[in-house]
Amino acid sequence: MEQSNLFMATVYEIWLDRLKGIRPLDKLKLIEKYKDCTSLYACADKIKLNTNLQEAEAQIDYMKKNKIGCVCYSDKNYPLFLREMNNPPWMLYYKGKASLWHTPCIAIVGARNASQYGKIVSFQLAERMAKCNVTVVSGLAYGVDSAAHQGALKNGGNTIAVFGCGVDICYPTSNRALMKEIEEKGLIVSEFLPGTPPRPYRFPMRNRIISGLSQAVVVTEAGLSSGSLITADFAAEQGREIFSVPGNITQINSIGTNKLIQDGAIPVVTVMDIEKNLGFTEKHEEKVCAKSIGIEEKQLYDIILLEGETTIDFLCKKLKKTPSYINGMVTILEIKGVIESSFGKIFIAK
Structure with missing residues (x-):
């Protein structure tokens, strides 16, 4: 954990994040109206908000013991690209190097049940991005995500894993060793409270952060129902570049990527295409x-x-x-x- 970048929110900011039934966007509107969390808490009774601080205080103790940092939307260390989103998270929790979300980032995503080809391509593209000093963002899922993280880490590159659960929850559990390596060498991020279990509806929410942190999204292999296509949709809404790796038209996992190209995504023909399009260069x-x-x-x-x-x-x-x-x-x-x-x-x- 980068102690210099570790921002522990006030109990009132954690209190706001823990309030149930209030969307992140509505929390931002409350802060806009009341200026800060302390002022909001002072008026909590009037607007019928729960004023119990015990859970927030217990969470802060837990985070300190488990080296979990957090940053809220109003803090200067909040990622700039996320701040520009239409529905940014109010709070981000993290383990590792928070400075990485201020570096050039590229998301590499794709199928969980990826073919060997999909894994190899994802690994090589991530390895290439790392050589260009670009941080690779993905979701720690099976298949493409895992290969992307591993490719970035191979030669000391940087990677960010965005979770659809708490940063203290390993999902899938078989990726525990990879999660530990990312925690030590890269960054783990989530908008969900520590201890939050993975649920299907949380992963699309996670995907908007994957694309939001990145300058571009690369889809290496995907069927028509792949969650990576949701990430690509978010990227399009956020004005990000979308790259897609063409695949065998007889394979189910190529339908999504080929359709992205048909719809205007930039085809990735060689491992150099991304850096050439975005102007990244390697130090030689x-x-x-x-x-x-x-x-x-x-x-x-x-x-x-x-x-x-x-x-x-x-x-x-x-x-x-x-x-x-x-x-x-x-x-x-x-x-x-x-x-x-x-x-x-x-x-x-x-």
């Missing part, structure tokens, strides 16, 4: 300097870096060299670990 300098590459190798590397992705034919024309020469140089750079190939033709600077 230190990695290249750490490698012992010659002048001609550096010349070839710089062209690949500039193009983002290219082919042997393009490199031959650009450098006026034979295919055998370029192939040899590419092989050397791959062995040294500064480029990699994808689909046998495209070479990508790591």
